[in-house]
Amino acid sequence: MAIRFDRSWSDPDLDLYRDTVVRFIEEELAPGDEAARRDGHVGHAVWRRAGELGLLCADIPEDHGGGGGGDFRHEAVVYEEMARRALTGMNTSVHAIVAHYILNHGTQAQKQKYLPRMARGELVGAIAMTEPGTGSDLQAIRTRAERTPDGGWRIDGSKTFISNGYLAGLVLVACKTDPAQRARGISILIVETAQAPGFRVGRMLAKMGLKAQDTSELFFDGVQVPAENLLGGEEGQGFRQLMSDLPYERLIIGVMALAAMEGAYEATLRYVREREVFGKPLAEQQNTRFKLAEIATQIAAGRAFIDQCVHRLLAGTLDTATASMAKLWGSETQGRVIDECLQLFGGYGFMDEYPISRMYTDARVQRIYGGTSEIMKEVIARAL
Numbered sequence: 257m258a259i260r261f262d263r264s265w266s267d268p269d270l271d272l273y274r275d276t277v278v279r280f281i282e283e284e285l286a287p288g289d290e291a292a293r294r295d296g297h298v299g300h301a302v303w304r305r306a307g308e309l310g311l312l313c314a315d316i317p318e319d320h321g322g323g324g325g326g327d328f329r330h331e332a333v334v335y336e337e338m339a340r341r342a343l344t345g346m347n348t349s350v351h352a353i354v355a356h357y358i359l360n361h362g363t364q365a366q367k368q369k370y371l372p373r374m375a376r377g378e379l380v381g382a383i384a385m386t387e388p389g390t391g392s393d394l395q396a397i398r399t400r401a402e403r404t405p406d407g408g409w410r411i412d413g414s415k416t417f418i419s420n421g422y423l424a425g426l427v428l429v430a431c432k433t434d435p436a437q438r439a440r441g442i443s444i445l446i447v448e449t450a451q452a453p454g455f456r457v458g459r460m461l462a463k464m465g466l467k468a469q470d471t472s473e474l475f476f477d478g479v480q481v482p483a484e485n486l487l488g489g490e491e492g493q494g495f496r497q498l499m500s501d502l503p504y505e506r507l508i509i510g511v512m513a514l515a516a517m518e519g520a521y522e523a524t525l526r527y528v529r530e531r532e533v534f535g536k537p538l539a540e541q542q543n544t545r546f547k548l549a550e551i552a553t554q555i556a557a558g559r560a561f562i563d564q565c566v567h568r569l570l571a572g573t574l575d576t577a578t579a580s581m582a583k584l585w586g587s588e589t590q591g592r593v594i595d596e597c598l599q600l601f602g603g604y605g606f607m608d609e610y611p612i613s614r615m616y617t618d619a620r621v622q623r624i625y626g627g628t629s630e631i632m633k634e635v636i637a638r639a640l
Contacts, residue, residue: 266562272499274333292468297461298345307377313355321372332511339512340519345468348420349508361488361497382424384415395438401431407483411476421472442494444487454479465617503579509626512560513586516595520615524597559580577639584632587622594619
């Protein structure tokens with residue numbers, strides 16, 4: 257009997273939803289993946305199609321334009337099915353994170369204005385935090401926002417490594433509204449890019465992995481936004497807002513990491529059963545069998561932990577330290593597992609046409625974005 261990695265949080269309704277997600281991925285997203293890897297982005301049409309099918313912002317309440325009745329599990333299904341196929345072009349996780357900042361911290365007017373359009377795929381969301389030279393030190397950002405005579409804001413600065421930056425219709429910009437302060441001087445401003453003279457997308461950055469996913473530089477040269485575009489309506493709350501949603505963000509990375517491991521394991525299992533070495537299938541070699549046994553065990557153990565974190569998020573009890581463990585364990589183990597899988601492919605594993613090669617390069621950034629592994633260890637250590 258084949259080993260199964262069943263999810264404790266799934267149910268028959270979610271299984272049907274997963275079928276819809278898989279059809280969308282295989283019919284709408286996968287056929288354009290090669291073009292997206294060449295162009296560096298998937299284009300807007302596939303986002304709008306996902307919105308038509310109800311696959312975006314599924315855990316946003318229906319009265320704010322979301323899926324209605326959905327929760328984090330529905331989002332997790334989308335992340336899993338993309339990750340297990342090495343399809344990274346649609347960064348729906350960042351889109352969801354942006355939607356949750358607006359849901360959790362925005363004014364009622366901001367929720368009504370932006371969330372329905374994000375759920376329909378009309379606005380692709382991005383969050384602009386990282387700047388050249390700042391890295392994980394968010395309190396050191398230099399992008400400034402100053403009051404204008406009419407009570408609005410003028411933004412000046414630049415951001416880099418911004419996921420969804422090229423396609424973004426809505427960008428949450430972390431900026432200093434009080435340069436004399438560190439954390440308490442940070443605010444988040446909402447920039448709707450189509451209505452922002454002075455906003456400019458720089459280079460789409462060439463990356464080691466995630467080739468189909470647009471990652472860009474963004475420039476804000478005197479971009480003016482009205483007073484009502486201050487997230488939550490209160491100045492100096494940006495750092496607190498960013499920190500409060502970390503469990504949600506870091507669990508997403510853990511979920512994707514585990515799904516990528518499962519996809520790599522399944523692809524490797526198929527390959528070693530077909531590939532013959534010294535006159536018999538590679539799967540019959542003891543080293544191969546032992547390696548696969550180790551990988552399956554790590555995935556099974558990880559499934560128990562990640563599923564527990566999903567349940568805790570749904571219950572509202574997932575804390576930052578535990579979510580950081582999910583991110584740390586998931587991203588580090590993903591790198592080791594996929595490395596072992598690629599080794600079993602031999603020379604073919606090094607060829608870009610094989611998904612295992614893409615999984616290997618895509619995995620590396622998981623230990624960096626969302627907080628580096630070193631930052632995760634520090635967060636966990638403080639909670640001991």
